[in-house]
Amino acid sequence: MWVDSHCHLDFPELAVDHRALLQRAVTAGVGTVVTINTRVRRFEAIRAIAEAHDGVWCSVGTHPHNAHEELDVTAGELVALAAHPKVVAIGEAGLDYHYDLSPRAAQEQGFLTHIAAARETGLPLVIHAREADDRVAEILTREMAKGAFKAVLHCFTGSEELALTGVALGLYVSFSGIVTYKSAAELRRIAALLPADRILVETDAPYLAPGKYRGKTNEPSFVVETGKVVAEARGVGAEDWARQTTDNFYRLFAKADRGQRLEAA
Template identity: 40%
Template structure:
């Protein structure tokens, strides 16, 4: 069974002391591909370094909405240059976050839109963060139409059916993470049953959102297997089928990843 963790923050300090062991456990669990998204300009450089040093690990580069209030001069030009690296496979993690509101909402929207347009110029998909900002995220995607270019993914999806359908209609993929395994996530599991098969992805969002029964502990990419199991159970299919579906979908979206 081959697994693809499409969103894992290996550059986080919580992996500083045992990254090699974390990756070894991932391989033992069948995780053969991992995408590591940045959150600011400094981590853009860091995720590329990690991708260079480890087989099967790839980078996404971008400015997270929590970093949108402090974008260094020349950052977009540098990100555009870094996007040419052979192991950079997406622009992300970008989006809007109205829960923390770390930057004014118009600023977040401007930073996201600039990066969507950058992604379209360089021919890469986007990885979208959305927290309590759904209508503005969907409006921006409808206006900028990245789904008509290289596409993108709604990372750590945790929304209702109508939002899923609107995102899919805009050409986006839907990625499920640890919350799919939580006991009170029946509504999310119901949505997971009806996502079009060719739009399904899985992730861990490590070190965050560890799935049941590890909730509250540091998450790591090996546990994407538990997300796959929950998705398979929701859809009533074998887990190896979900693994293969999400493997194919991730390679289709992240076209620079080696098959």
């Protein structure tokens, strides 16, 4: 069984027919999906999707692109919303210095708020980090010293240094379809050198479809292709790697019920 540890089922490209979408995931061998919140003020929609389907879980949080819109969201509010049985993570939050759609000060404030919520709930923080490796590493190192929390560097495209810093701090590293691209040899090298028990795979659907599906709308079933490419880079069999990454997922996202899986229609 494979797990798509990060997708966005509420985005318009995927919201047309969840039943068919999840059926394709089951057929491909995907048993669990996490749909990630990007605006706390739209959390109810995310929660409803997770409630409607076995094997679908969700997070609660504000994407760094939207940080300036939700500076009033407190760690306490995140903690309260995270009490819902379907919420298995905090975020996604972090720093994006590529687009800078939100002021950097607002992104950092949001990041710290989400770290506090992850620390209090014990749920993993889903971290978005783009072209901000040094600052992300600095904040994580400083905050971890104040009190440990669980986290994953999602859709990893950073440096070896950030990946190793994350692992040293106890974090996991998740690879998306980007790792399958011809231009991503360095990313595959990083995926090959990290500890096997700290790696996850994801789609970040509807974006970043793996190379085999470039040009198509990404969806949870495509996580299998990403998993196979990472397995090949590491020199292991796909079935063994599916088991490994699934075990890793449930170790990190410990609130998710391993017995609850996507069901065939």
